[in-house]
Amino acid sequence: MSTPETRTARVIAIANQKGGVGKTTTAVTLASALTRMGERVLLLDLDPHACASVHLRYYPDELTSSANDIFAEDRPEPGKLWDSIRQHHPTQEFDVVPATIRLAELEVDLRNRKGKGAILQQSLGHVRGEYDFILLDCPPHVGILLVNALVACDLLVVPIQTDFLALHGLKLLFDTIKVLNKVLPAPICYRVLPTLHDKRARACARVLELLDLKMRDSMFRTVIGMDTHFRDASAQGRVIYELFPDSRGAQEYEDLAKEIMEL
Numbered sequence: 001m002s003t004p005e006t007r008t009a010r011v012i013a014i015a016n017q018k019g020g021v022g023k024t025t026t027a028v029t030l031a032s033a034l035t036r037m038g039e040r041v042l043l044l045d046l047d048p049h050a051c052a053s054v055h056l057r058y059y060p061d062e063l064t065s066s067a068n069d070i071f072a073e074d075r076p077e078p079g080k081l082w083d084s085i086r087q088h089h090p091t092q093e094f095d096v097v098p099a100t101i102r103l104a105e106l107e108v109d110l111r112n113r114k115g116k117g118a119i120l121q122q123s124l125g126h127v128r129g130e131y132d133f134i135l136l137d138c139p140p141h142v143g144i145l146l147v148n149a150l151v152a153c154d155l156l157v158v159p160i161q162t163d164f165l166a167l168h169g170l171k172l173l174f175d176t177i178k179v180l181n182k183v184l185p186a187p188i189c190y191r192v193l194p195t196l197h198d199k200r201a202r203a204c205a206r207v208l209e210l211l212d213l214k215m216r217d218s219m220f221r222t223v224i225g226m227d228t229h230f231r232d233a234s235a236q237g238r239v240i241y242e243l244f245p246d247s248r249g250a251q252e253y254e255d256l257a258k259e260i261m262e263l
């Protein structure tokens with residue numbers, strides 16, 4: 001764990017434009033796993049559907065400020081902005097910036113804004129000193145929010161369901177990375193995370209082999225298996241560690257957190 005003096009957060013974007021591959025589950029569970037290991041964590045919900053926010057019991061209809069404010073032209077100065085958008089339930093382990101559906105309007109709102117891809121990166125500069133990790137839960141499509149996340153991150157985690165069709169469509173994400181790499185000072189560092197893996201299915205084992213072959217060093221050693229406890233926990237607005245700390249899923253995300261801390 002870094003000391004407050006040396007602390008500067010590593011920003012981790014969790015993205016894949018394919019829906020339902022475990023992005024939000026990874027963001028929420030990893031945030032909790034890292035916090036339990038003594039790390040200071042901020043989770044930022046960048047998905048207009050606000051699934052991470054709702055999972056953590058921040059309901060868009062009740063919010064007066066949200067992640068959208070980071071991108072607003074008339075936003076307050078950074079200190080005030082971050083004070084107003086960061087939330088922390090008394091029982092919660094980490095800070096959260098929840099999302100609302102208004103994020104969906106950014107594509108149009110930012111159309112003519114100069115430097116629109118680096119807004120998040122610049123704004124995060126004001127709070128990086130307060131955390132060890134800042135996690136970004138990205139929406140399942142390519143657009144200005146994903147670009148902001150990719151520009152801001154030090155590590156991109158790409159959850160991939162070990163299902164044959166899940167590999168199809170990854171090209172769009174990697175094409176976006178290629179385009180950004182041409183203008184960024186350093187190429188985007190990424191790691192693939194196999195998720196929703198069904199250990200009994202031969203087809204899943206084959207996809208895992210394929211991923212291993214294609215991704216080699218860019219793949220986490222940890223594989224996240226199927227575990228119904230994730231659904232049960234999110235239905236109750238809780239993180240898996242609060243309800244099922246001994247479950248396999250809880251253990252696997254702890255392994256992932258350790259791997260990330262070693263990177």
Ligand SMILES: Nc1ncnc2c1ncn2[C@@H]1O[C@H](COP(=O)(O)OP(=O)(O)OP(=O)(O)O)[C@@H](O)[C@H]1O
Nearest residue numbers: 019020021022023024025140196225226227230231
């Ligand atoms: N390892 C797992 N085992 C079983 N169910 C899982 C696992 N990971 C996620 N799920 C469940 O799968 C569903 C989709 O997961 P999640 O919301 O994390 O995906 P997502 O990639 O964020 O989806 P979206 O693209 O819609 O944002 C949820 O109901 C979640 O509880």
Ligand SMILES: [Mg+2]
Nearest residue numbers: 023024047051
């Ligand atoms: Mg999601």
